[in-house]
Amino acid sequence: MTTPGPPPAQRGPGLRRRVTVAFALGALVLSACLATLTYELARSYLLRQRESTLVSQAYVNARAVRQTLSGPDPDIPDLLSAVETPNLSRALLSYQGRWFGASVAVGQESLPEGLRREVLDGVPARQRFALDGRRQLSVGVPIVSVGAAYFEVFDMEVLASTLRVLGNSLVAGAAITTLLGAAVGRWASGRLMQPLANASQAAAAVAAGRFDVRLDTSPDADLAVLADSFNSMTDALGERIEREARFASSVSHELRSPLTTLSASVEVLQARRHEMGERAQRALDLLRSDLRRFERLVGDLVEISRLDAGAEQLELEVLAVGTLVEQSLQRSMRPNVAVEVRPRARGVEVRADRRRMGRVLANLVENAETHGRGVARVTVDREGWAARIGVEDRGPGVAPEERQRIFERFVRGEEGRHRGEGDGSGLGLSLVSEHVRLHGGRTWVEEAPGGGARFVVELPVARGGPTVP
Amino acid sequence: MSAILVVEDDGRIRASLRLALEEEGHAVDEAGSGEEGLECLVRQAPDIVVLDLMLPGLDGFEVCRRIRRTSDVPVIVVTARSDSHDVVAGLEAGADDYVTKPFVPKELSARIRALLRRSGTRGPSAPRTLSFGDVGIQPDGGVVRKAGEELTLTRTEFRLLCELAAHPGRVLSRERLLEQVWGYDYFGDGRLVDVHIRRLRTKVESDPASPTLIVTVRGLGYKLVP
Numbered sequence: 001m002t003t004p005g006p007p008p009a010q011r012g013p014g015l016r017r018r019v020t021v022a023f024a025l026g027a028l029v030l031s032a033c034l035a036t037l038t039y040e041l042a043r044s045y046l047l048r049q050r051e052s053t054l055v056s057q058a059y060v061n062a063r064a065v066r067q068t069l070s071g072p073d074p075d076i077p078d079l080l081s082a083v084e085t086p087n088l089s090r091a092l093l094s095y096q097g098r099w100f101g102a103s104v105a106v107g108q109e110s111l112p113e114g115l116r117r118e119v120l121d122g123v124p125a126r127q128r129f130a131l132d133g134r135r136q137l138s139v140g141v142p143i144v145s146v147g148a149a150y151f152e153v154f155d156m157e158v159l160a161s162t163l164r165v166l167g168n169s170l171v172a173g174a175a176i177t178t179l180l181g182a183a184v185g186r187w188a189s190g191r192l193m194q195p196l197a198n199a200s201q202a203a204a205a206v207a208a209g210r211f212d213v214r215l216d217t218s219p220d221a222d223l224a225v226l227a228d229s230f231n232s233m234t235d236a237l238g239e240r241i242e243r244e245a246r247f248a249s250s251v252s253h254e255l256r257s258p259l260t261t262l263s264a265s266v267e268v269l270q271a272r273r274h275e276m277g278e279r280a281q282r283a284l285d286l287l288r289s290d291l292r293r294f295e296r297l298v299g300d301l302v303e304i305s306r307l308d309a310g311a312e313q314l315e316l317e318v319l320a321v322g323t324l325v326e327q328s329l330q331r332s333m334r335p336n337v338a339v340e341v342r343p344r345a346r347g348v349e350v351r352a353d354r355r356r357m358g359r360v361l362a363n364l365v366e367n368a369e370t371h372g373r374g375v376a377r378v379t380v381d382r383e384g385w386a387a388r389i390g391v392e393d394r395g396p397g398v399a400p401e402e403r404q405r406i407f408e409r410f411v412r413g414e415e416g417r418h419r420g421e422g423d424g425s426g427l428g429l430s431l432v433s434e435h436v437r438l439h440g441g442r443t444w445v446e447e448a449p450g451g452g453a454r455f456v457v458e459l460p461v462a463r464g465g466p467t468v469p
Numbered sequence: 470m471s472a473i474l475v476v477e478d479d480g481r482i483r484a485s486l487r488l489a490l491e492e493e494g495h496a497v498d499e500a501g502s503g504e505e506g507l508e509c510l511v512r513q514a515p516d517i518v519v520l521d522l523m524l525p526g527l528d529g530f531e532v533c534r535r536i537r538r539t540s541d542v543p544v545i546v547v548t549a550r551s552d553s554h555d556v557v558a559g560l561e562a563g564a565d566d567y568v569t570k571p572f573v574p575k576e577l578s579a580r581i582r583a584l585l586r587r588s589g590t591r592g593p594s595a596p597r598t599l600s601f602g603d604v605g606i607q608p609d610g611g612v613v614r615k616a617g618e619e620l621t622l623t624r625t626e627f628r629l630l631c632e633l634a635a636h637p638g639r640v641l642s643r644e645r646l647l648e649q650v651w652g653y654d655y656f657g658d659g660r661l662v663d664v665h666i667r668r669l670r671t672k673v674e675s676d677p678a679s680p681t682l683i684v685t686v687r688g689l690g691y692k693l694v695p
Contacts, residue, residue, distance in 0.1 A: 256549055256570035256571045257479050257481075257482055257570065257571075258481070259570070259571035260479075260482050260485070260486075260570050260571040260572060261479070261481040261482050261484075261485045262485075262571075263571055263572070263573050263574070264482070264485035264486050264488065264489040264574045265485045265488065265489075267489050267492075267573065267574045267575065268485070268488045268489050268492050271489075271492045272492075295571055298571075317688070318688070319688075354659070355658075
């Protein structure tokens with residue numbers, strides 16, 4: 001009995017996964033922002049610091065150049081190579097309309113036009129530019145007193161590689177933070193989900209009929225609400241089921257007492273049967289046979305209401321299925337029914353309630369006798385990890401469209417064609433399937449090889465199943 | 470002809486049972502409550518008691534326990550359901566057998582006959598004492614002694630012990646014990662045997678929780694270890 005629901009594939013990602021992803025994303029955004037900010041701050045600070053260092057260095061050097069140029073007969077290339085350039089800067093000098101450079105790589109044409117003009121016009125300036133794809137900073141100092149202009153070109157790429165290392169570390173840091181975020185999210189959601197998982201376990205236990213399960217009332221106010229309402233629901237449910245079971249039990253008692261009186265009285269009448277007239281005897285026969293039917297009906301009704309209430313408890317034993325079937329048939333006083341145990345079913349054991357399985361077999365045999373012209377044979381077989389008990393009759397079989405319905409309550413083969421005959425209560429087969437379901441097995445009806453109906457009871461094998469190669 | 474005491478609060482059931490049992494040739498006394506039943510027991514000394522478990526006031530379990538304090542008269546309890554705990558509880562309170570409402574009086578009288586038959590003759594007739602450790606059984610005298618002290622066993626417990634003692638070391642199945650002790654030649658309830666074995670153990674075993682004399686052979690039955 002499954003209600004059609006959405007296939008699992010249509011379900012969105014689980015709460016836990018969503019929390020984990022959210023945590024990871026949060027950590028990513030946060031760490032990316034922090035990294036960007038850190039990078040920018042570090043970069044501008046480093047640049048500014050480097051620039052001011054370079055500018056002051058350029059001024060110091062320019063002063064030295066001016067001194068030399070003020071002197072007699074300055075050796076300019078010598079001067080330029082003597083200038084201290086600790087920061088890998090290259091010096092350029094414009095003196096009396098000529099350019100001198102300390103490095104071949106950097107000539108006056110390397111300098112940006114605007115900077116050159118500005119400095120030659122007597123204004124100190126600096127500018128960042130790119131040379132051969134490398135970032136450079138140029139500082140120009142006009143030395144007006146001697147009509148010269150001193151430039152220094154610094155390669156800023158050294159700084160760039162420092163910044164690259166910093167940037168890489170920050171990216172790595174952000175990645176680690178993201179992973180940590182995901183881990184924290186997973187852990188936290190796991191902790192968060194624990195009460196939910198507990199609740200779901202408890203709910204499953206309740207669904208399975210255990211009404212004594214309780215959720216721990218946690219000190220956490222948020223969770224306590226869940227636990228409290230769950231517990232009160234279970235209480236209410238258990239109470240209700242108990243009430244129903246009590247009702248079933250009182251119904252049984254109330255109905256059984258008058259039935260006891262009736263059957264005792266009818267038996268006295270039966271003992272005095274010879275004193276009665278023929279019509280009274282016929283009436284007595286009718287009374288007896290319907291009394292038997294009434295007893296059956298009450299018994300079955302009480303049994304099924306107890307099953308509905310979930311009040312039934314199995315007394316499980318591990319039993320050889322062949323022996324179980326034979327004993328059950330003997331108990332229902334049908335020792336003459338032929339039982340065929342297939343070789344592969346020999347020694348197969350099931351976990352079963354002896355008394356209940358006795359009822360199952362008795363009901364099936366009775367069903368065969370009432371509706372199927374008697375039992376043809378009873379078979380015991382094994383199919384993988386399932387033991388199968390088949391009860392075959394000599395009747396016309398069950399039409400395919402009836403095969404499900406026949407296990408419903410008060411449904412008889414071919415809609416009550418046999419009503420009024422036999423002692424059937426109309427509950428026998430549904431009791432069979434309910435009892436078998438309690439054992440974790442299933443029941444169905446199929447066509448027997450001889451054309452009759454074969455009712456099959458399948459029980460999970462407890463021991464002696466197929467040997468694993 | 471035997472004297473049967475029917476303790477049952479439902480007057481109609483009492484009346485119909487009296488009719489049916491008298492039809493079988495028994496003498497029937499009726500009691501409408503547990504208290505009345507206990508009085509009758511003293512006054513009439515019946516051969517057998519049929520006791521409804523659901524009685525107003527003093528319930529059937531308590532009545533059964535009180536009967537057992539003074540008497541080993543066979544008791545058949547009447548329960549409303551065969552699958553309830555009532556059956557086991559009733560047997561544990563000291564009942565010898567049970568029937569489930571609604572029962573056919575024929576079924577009841579069959580059980581009455583079986584109980585009476587076995588309370589008439591006691592075990593195999595060889596004048597001897599069987600000894601197992603500190604437990605001595607005299608099947609004829611109906612006496613069981615443990616360490617020299619006489620034990621009070623009900624007739625059913627005694628029969629059960631004798632049956633086990635007659636085949637020391639052999640595993641006896643529940644079905645066989647039911648047949649031999651209760652006289653059922655058809656399916657009975659294995660719980661009858663289980664509960665009586667349990668009760669028997671509390672009397673003859675030194676430590677009923679780990680029995681050494683009457684041991685369970687899982688899936689097969691019980692045996693008495695010589």
